[in-house]
Amino acid sequence: METVALSDGEHVPALGQGTWGMGESKSAHAEEVAALRLGIDLGMTLIDTAEIYGDGGSEMVVADAIEGQRDRVFVVTKVSPGNASRTGLPKACERSLKRLRIDAIDLYLLHWPSNTPLAETVEAFEQLRSSGKIRRWGVSNFDVKDMKELLAIRNGSACSANQVLYHVGERAIESDLLSWSQRNKIPIMAYSPVGRGRRLLNNATLKKIGERHDSTPAQIAIAWVLRQSGIIAIPKASNKTHVRDNAQSADIQLTDQDFADIDREFPPPQTKQPLPML
Ligand SMILES: NC(=O)c1ccc[n+]([C@@H]2O[C@H](COP(=O)([O-])OP(=O)(O)OC[C@H]3O[C@@H](n4cnc5c(N)ncnc54)[C@H](OP(=O)(O)O)[C@@H]3O)[C@@H](O)[C@H]2O)c1
Numbered sequence: 001m002e003t004v005a006l007s008d009g010e011h012v013p014a015l016g017q018g019t020w021g022m023g024e025s026k027s028a029h030a031e032e033v034a035a036l037r038l039g040i041d042l043g044m045t046l047i048d049t050a051e052i053y054g055d056g057g058s059e060m061v062v063a064d065a066i067e068g069q070r071d072r073v074f075v076v077t078k079v080s081p082g083n084a085s086r087t088g089l090p091k092a093c094e095r096s097l098k099r100l101r102i103d104a105i106d107l108y109l110l111h112w113p114s115n116t117p118l119a120e121t122v123e124a125f126e127q128l129r130s131s132g133k134i135r136r137w138g139v140s141n142f143d144v145k146d147m148k149e150l151l152a153i154r155n156g157s158a159c160s161a162n163q164v165l166y167h168v169g170e171r172a173i174e175s176d177l178l179s180w181s182q183r184n185k186i187p188i189m190a191y192s193p194v195g196r197g198r199r200l201l202n203n204a205t206l207k208k209i210g211e212r213h214d215s216t217p218a219q220i221a222i223a224w225v226l227r228q229s230g231i232i233a234i235p236k237a238s239n240k241t242h243v244r245d246n247a248q249s250a251d252i253q254l255t256d257q258d259f260a261d262i263d264r265e266f267p268p269p270q271t272k273q274p275l276p277m278l
Contacts, residue, residue, distance in 0.1 A: 023057025
């Protein structure tokens with residue numbers, strides 16, 4: 001499995017697992033835990049969750065999935081913007097740690113820009129880092145202007161990643177955020193890499209490329225996101241077949257012909273596009 005270097009030198013797998021939609025129903029719990037455990041066994045040892053997913057339920061699914069193998073897994077969770085204040089952030093962090101049943105979060109992200117001044121949130125993140133509750137922090141849904149504001153703040157450059165929407169059908173970050181992030185060595189964590197499993201999976205071009213590689217459209221979509229170094233993809237799959245397919249997508253080598261077909265079907269942006277978010 002390819003890895004991506006974070007700014008502090010830590011290496012994480014380029015392909016991880018998302019968990020949005022997990023932890024919402026008791027009857028799905030065992031299947032979700034089993035899917036994540038299979039993904040870990042197949043090398044997708046970075047797991048992304050958030051306090052908001054399933055109202056904390058997703059973090060509890062992750063807790064069961066990493067039980068007995070905490071040290072193999074890189075745990076990412078996110079604080080909601082309403083909890084990003086000096087007093088709110090440590091409390092939200094404690095609640096997440098309790099649900100996850102771990103002592104420290106590997107990467108703690110601000111889920112989207114908050115009304116709390118960014119400098120206050122960064123200071124609170126840094127305090128959590130000093131106290132050992134989190135190992136590093138980052139942001140999500142930050143466009144270039146938000147990132148510039150962040151880097152101008154004291155300790156802002158300690159940001160370890162920016163998690164944003166990116167898949168073949170949604171290429172807005174290619175208009176500037178992607179190159180800006182690469183220049184500034186801040187890894188991009190691509191969310192919804194298979195387009196939430198909808199329109200993309202029936203796309204004729206992705207199907208045709210898939211046939212050339214004996215692969216599914218979802219696998220081609222993931223391989224495309226992983227085509228350049230410095231990008232982490234976090235597909236979510238509760239279905240074990242999907243988990244296996246996703247793990248294999250890291251080995252697909254797309255050709256110039258594949259890239260050309262994708263660019264024709266899903267043209268890259270020609271002018272600055274604002275960052276979309278789900
Ligand atoms: N920071 C943010 O604001 C933000 C926003 C959105 C998402 N995220 C994170 O990113 C993760 C991934 O994004 P997402 O959940 O929105 O969408 P996604 O990973 O693009 O798509 C998930 C959907 O695709 C299906 N799927 C996955 N692999 C498949 C495969 N190989 N073949 C066919 N279908 C497949 C899944 O089905 P099954 O579950 O049935 O297997 C699920 O319905 C989230 O779970 C979350 O952790 C972050």
